[in-house]
Amino acid sequence: MIALSALALLLAAVRPTPAAKPTAAAKPAPAATVGCVECHLALDDSRLTPPAKAFADDIHARNGFTCVFCHGGDPAALDQDVAHDRRKGFRGRIPPTEVPEVCGKCHADAALMKQFNPSLRVDQLAEYRSSGHGHALAKGDTSVAQCASCHGAHGILPVKDSRSPVSPAKIALTCNRCHGDRALMESHKLPWDVYAKYSKSVHFKAREKGDLSAPSCNSCHGNHGAVPPEVGSVANVCGTCHAVFAEQFKLSPHWEAFKEMGLPGCVTCHENHEIVEPTEEFLSNGPSGKCGACHEVGSPGAVAAAQMRNDLVRLATETRQARALVRRAAEAGMEVSRANFDLGRADDALVRARADVHLFRASAVREAAASGLTIAQSARKAGQKALEERDYRRRGLFVSLGLIGLAVVALLFKIRDVDRERSGRA
Amino acid sequence: MSAETVLSSAAPEPSPPPAGALDWLRDRLGWDDLAHLAAKKEVPIHRHTIFYYLGGMALFLFSVQVATGILLLLYYRPSASEAFESVQYIMAEVPFGWLIRSIHSWGANLFVGVVALHMISVFFLKAYRAPRELTWITGALLLFLTVGFGFSGYLLPWNELSFFATRVGTDVPAQIPVIGPLLSRILRGGSDVTGATLSRFYGIHVAILPSIATLLIGVHLLLVQKQGMSVPISQKGRNERGALRFFPDFLMRDMVGWLVAVGLLAALSAFIPWELGKKADPFSAAPAGIRPEWYFLWMFQALKYFPASILGIPGETVGVFLFGILAAVVLLLPLLDRGAAREKPSVWWNLLAIFTIVAALALTVLALLPAKGAPK
Amino acid sequence: MSILDTGIREDLARRRWITWLLGTALGATIVSFLYPVLRYLVPPVSSEPSQSEVELDIKASAIAPNTARIVPFAGKAVLLLRTSAGELRALTATCTHLACTVQYRPDRTDIWCACHNGVYDLNGGNVSGPPPRPLTKLEVNVRGDRIVVRRA
Numbered sequence: 034m035i036a037l038s039a040l041a042l043l044l045a046a047v048r049p050t051p052a053a054k055p056t057a058a059a060k061p062a063p064a065a066t067v068g069c070v071e072c073h074l075a076l077d078d079s080r081l082t083p084p085a086k087a088f089a090d091d092i093h094a095r096n097g098f099t100c101v102f103c104h105g106g107d108p109a110a111l112d113q114d115v116a117h118d119r120r121k122g123f124r125g126r127i128p129p130t131e132v133p134e135v136c137g138k139c140h141a142d143a144a145l146m147k148q149f150n151p152s153l154r155v156d157q158l159a160e161y162r163s164s165g166h167g168h169a170l171a172k173g174d175t176s177v178a179q180c181a182s183c184h185g186a187h188g189i190l191p192v193k194d195s196r197s198p199v200s201p202a203k204i205a206l207t208c209n210r211c212h213g214d215r216a217l218m219e220s221h222k223l224p225w226d227v228y229a230k231y232s233k234s235v236h237f238k239a240r241e242k243g244d245l246s247a248p249s250c251n252s253c254h255g256n257h258g259a260v261p262p263e264v265g266s267v268a269n270v271c272g273t274c275h276a277v278f279a280e281q282f283k284l285s286p287h288w289e290a291f292k293e294m295g296l297p298g299c300v301t302c303h304e305n306h307e308i309v310e311p312t313e314e315f316l317s318n319g320p321s322g323k324c325g326a327c328h329e330v331g332s333p334g335a336v337a338a339a340q341m342r343n344d345l346v347r348l349a350t351e352t353r354q355a356r357a358l359v360r361r362a363a364e365a366g367m368e369v370s371r372a373n374f375d376l377g378r379a380d381d382a383l384v385r386a387r388a389d390v391h392l393f394r395a396s397a398v399r400e401a402a403a404s405g406l407t408i409a410q411s412a413r414k415a416g417q418k419a420l421e422e423r424d425y426r427r428r429g430l431f432v433s434l435g436l437i438g439l440a441v442v443a444l445l446f447k448i449r450d451v452d453r454e455r456s457g458r459a
Numbered sequence: 460m461s462a463e464t465v466l467s468s469a470a471p472e473p474s475p476p477p478a479g480a481l482d483w484l485r486d487r488l489g490w491d492d493l494a495h496l497a498a499k500k501e502v503p504i505h506r507h508t509i510f511y512y513l514g515g516m517a518l519f520l521f522s523v524q525v526a527t528g529i530l531l532l533l534y535y536r537p538s539a540s541e542a543f544e545s546v547q548y549i550m551a552e553v554p555f556g557w558l559i560r561s562i563h564s565w566g567a568n569l570f571v572g573v574v575a576l577h578m579i580s581v582f583f584l585k586a587y588r589a590p591r592e593l594t595w596i597t598g599a600l601l602l603f604l605t606v607g608f609g610f611s612g613y614l615l616p617w618n619e620l621s622f623f624a625t626r627v628g629t630d631v632p633a634q635i636p637v638i639g640p641l642l643s644r645i646l647r648g649g650s651d652v653t654g655a656t657l658s659r660f661y662g663i664h665v666a667i668l669p670s671i672a673t674l675l676i677g678v679h680l681l682l683v684q685k686q687g688m689s690v691p692i693s694q695k696g697r698n699e700r701g702a703l704r705f706f707p708d709f710l711m712r713d714m715v716g717w718l719v720a721v722g723l724l725a726a727l728s729a730f731i732p733w734e735l736g737k738k739a740d741p742f743s744a745a746p747a748g749i750r751p752e753w754y755f756l757w758m759f760q761a762l763k764y765f766p767a768s769i770l771g772i773p774g775e776t777v778g779v780f781l782f783g784i785l786a787a788v789v790l791l792l793p794l795l796d797r798g799a800a801r802e803k804p805s806v807w808w809n810l811l812a813i814f815t816i817v818a819a820l821a822l823t824v825l826a827l828l829p830a831k832g833a834p835k
Numbered sequence: 836m837s838i839l840d841t842g843i844r845e846d847l848a849r850r851r852w853i854t855w856l857l858g859t860a861l862g863a864t865i866v867s868f869l870y871p872v873l874r875y876l877v878p879p880v881s882s883e884p885s886q887s888e889v890e891l892d893i894k895a896s897a898i899a900p901n902t903a904r905i906v907p908f909a910g911k912a913v914l915l916l917r918t919s920a921g922e923l924r925a926l927t928a929t930c931t932h933l934a935c936t937v938q939y940r941p942d943r944t945d946i947w948c949a950c951h952n953g954v955y956d957l958n959g960g961n962v963s964g965p966p967p968r969p970l971t972k973l974e975v976n977v978r979g980d981r982i983v984v985r986r987a
Contacts, residue, residue: 244932244933244965244967246932246951246964246965246967247965273952274951274952274964274965275951275952276949276952277949277950277952365732366550366551366557366561366732367551368551368552369910370551370885370907370909370910371907371910372910373910373911374907374910374911374912377910377911377912377936378905378912378936381935381936384935384950388949426557426558426729427729427730429729430725430726430728430729432867433722433725433864433867433868434722434725434726436860436863436864436867437718437719437721437722437725437864438722439860439863439864440718440857440860440861440863440864441715441718441719442860443853443856443857443859443860443861444711444714444715444718444857444860445715446853446856446857447711447853447854447857448708448711448712448715450849450850450853451707451708451711452708454850455708530872530875530876533876541884541887543886544884544886544887545884547884547886548883548884548885548886551885552879552881552884552885553875553878553879554871554874554875554877554879555871555872555874555875556875558871558875559871559872559875718864721868
């Protein structure tokens with residue numbers, strides 16, 4: 034019975050290239066793999082055995098898909114010539130240029146994929162064809178990534194499996210396998226230090242701390258349609274998380290100006306991979322200053338930048354000083370919850386003011402910073418009040434100590450007096 | 460004989476009608492007898508008289524603890540979900556709550572120190588010789604109670620440090636063979652330190668220990684009144700300086716000490732208020748460097764030096780057993796020290812005591828040093 | 836008067852003065868002990884620790900439906916909101932992602948964190964964006980026009 038159905042499948046599979054796809058109603062039979070895997074394992078060859086070993090873990094194997102679904106041939110046959118019969122659709126190693134089509138024959142078939150995991154997407158092949166890798170591969174460049182480069186060929190694990198090379202935690206390292214290869218990247222005129230730069234970024238550091246919402250390569254470049262975002266779309270891409278900043282940037286004069294100049298939006302000041310923690314120094318004339326590249330010293334833009342910087346620095350300093358004061362009071366045991374609340378509001382104001390920098394209008398930042406200053410000052414006052422309370426306690430203590438001292442002195446006098454009386458009488 | 464003298468010699472005259480409320484009380488309370496006894500109470504003067512102050516200081520500090528403790532009771536809530544917040548409330552919102560609480564916490568440490576000094580001085584002055592053996596025994600029991608007060612009270616704020624220190628501390632009795640795990644379970648109110656432990660420690664700290672302590676202190680003081688102050692062997696016969704009346708001479712000197720102690724406690728409360736730290740989270744990992752209070756550090760450190768097992772018995776069990784032996788020796792000292800009983804100097808006991816004290820101090824210092832490799 | 840008499844009178848005077856000094860000093864010291872104790876016995880205005888329960892300064896009638904306010908609770912920010920249906924709710928206002936302060940969006944009746952576009956529903960559940968955990972709900976009780984917020 035099993036042999037018959039396997040035969041039926043094989044008959045359906047007989048076609049030179051590509052290996053035929055099963056009909057929508059077909060259910061693959063697990064026993065059909067026995068031939069391929071058994072033989073290849075027994076070969077104990079460094080090139081031919083590992084795929085057979087790895088396939089045991091493969092998600093396709095678990096769902097009943099076998100070697101023949103990609104490689105064709107006769108799975109039941111134990112004789113190599115019969116098993117590898119080209120008339121039965123056998124192909125050995127699939128050339129890289131044809132891999133996407135082989136995977137796509139199932140993964141681009143919505144009706145088929147629905148039978149196994151309805152929530153999986155089926156547009157990966159179409160996306161891939163639109164990607165940088167896809168275009169290069171179509172021109173015959175086999176050094177670019179195709180499905181097997183990232184997903185593996187035989188031990189393919191689901192993306193959610195943390196061992197998979199394309200799982201969220203590992204995807205950047207997988208991309209780096211090629212994009213960190215200097216020779217390969219130079220031959221394609223691409224930078225090869227992207228991962229090194231990314232690892233200095235705040236996003237990388239956030240991921241290390243366990244915040245997987247921070248972007249990795251695929252978050253900004255896409256998974257299968259991997260292409261760098263275009264100049265005009267950088268702000269949109271960053272804006273999926275940094276929504277407020279993107280909105281403000283689009284309202285600012287830089288939006289049109291950057292587009293006209295072909296400057297890549299947010300990346301112009303913040304870099305694309307080495308995105309470090311921004312500071313007020315971005316607005317300065319110093320080494321990390323960004324404005325000086327376009328705005329000459331003394332120009333209205335430079336003046337605005339300096340003003341924004343000063344406002345932000347002032348607010349940050351006020352808040353920091355108020356915080357130090359409140360901490361001193363708290364360490365002395367004082368009640369400082371109102372002051373702490375105010376400090377939280379001051380922090381919020383600083384965040385708002387920093388966001389408003391992206392309107393690139395000094396008056397907006399000044400307004401936001403001014404309201405923050407008021408709050409920081411009230412926090413400082415609350416801290417001072419707490420310290421005054423502490424001083425009041427210490428003054429009270431000195432009064433009590435004084436009284437105790439007085440009582441001790443009086444006692445000593447009395448003791449001396451009584452002693453004299455006793456010795457006088459004795 | 461006149462009529463008055465006949466009448467006056469016939470029957471004893473009743474006291475004159477009361478001249479005020481005080482006199483009314485005097486007549487009913489037998490005050491005159493008490494005053495008579497009190498006037499006779501004397502303190503011998505010699506080279507070591509200064510050590511006689513320590514007992515009174517301990518009693519005074521105990522009263523301070525009771526008073527501040529009762530005040531704290533008015534606001535403290537003994538449940539895992541409210542204890543920490545209630546102590547925070549006392550420190551931050553109740554007027555002078557910070558003072559009462561800090562005095563109680565600092566006072567506890569001062570109290571333990573003074574009790575230890577009192578015991579050490581009594582030891583070296585051999586005041587435990589006959590007929591004062593019971594005084595020593597009740598005193599040793601009071602020492603154990605004091606330490607019990609410290610241990611049970613430490614948990615009550617339910618903060619991080621105290622929670623983990625209590626966990627470590629209640630692990631130690633579990634090492635006693637046979638009854639150890641049961642004992643630990645009784646102490647903890649369960650298999651681990653939880654809100655049940657807090658309730659139990661609260662009951663121990665505010666009811667059980669105070670009642671036993673009151674009884675023992677009563678007996679202790681009664682014995683001291685009955686037997687008078689002991690004179691050291693070396694000073695016997697050298698009575699040239701005579702004796703000091705207790706009321707009011709010695710008491711006034713006592714009061715100087717007590718006032719200085721109160722001043723010290725107030726100063727400590729104002730300048731180094733007792734910390735509260737973070738609320739205990741039983742599910743979090745113990746922070747690095749968890750230690751019990753200083754008076755337990757010598758035991759804590761000593762236990763670290765015991766190897767994992769000695770002759771098949773777990774090392775910690777041997778350690779706890781040795782502590783038990785030490786406690787028994789301390790308790791029964793007057794019965795063991797035959798030399799003192801015969802009014803002879805007991806050199807070996809003195810050497811043993813000096814060795815124990817020095818060892819305890821050294822262990823305490825070692826325990827306070829930062830751990831190897833740990834940041835200071 | 837003999838010299839002895841004056842001597843005795845001086846002694847008596849000095850003794851009286853010393854006794855007076857002692858009495859006054861001890862009395863003043865005792866008062867300085869009693870004053871804090873007596874003040875301690877008078878409970879503060881809020882009888883619950885402010886870490887557990889706080890009566891807000893805002894009147895219940897001051898919060899209209901479909902609006903919200905940031906209020907202090909134990910030193911932290913809390914979002915006090917009234918749903919369109921009129922129910923008062925309190926949620927911790929610190930975003931569970933990177934601790935920015937969240938805000939209420941009346942047009943979408945959701946809670947939003949401007950820092951990285953995180954969105955919570957009106958029960959505090961984290962529905963989209965980076966926030967890994969929901970906001971903590973606090974208990975709200977209204978007594979007349981007074982709002983009391985308590986840890987759940």
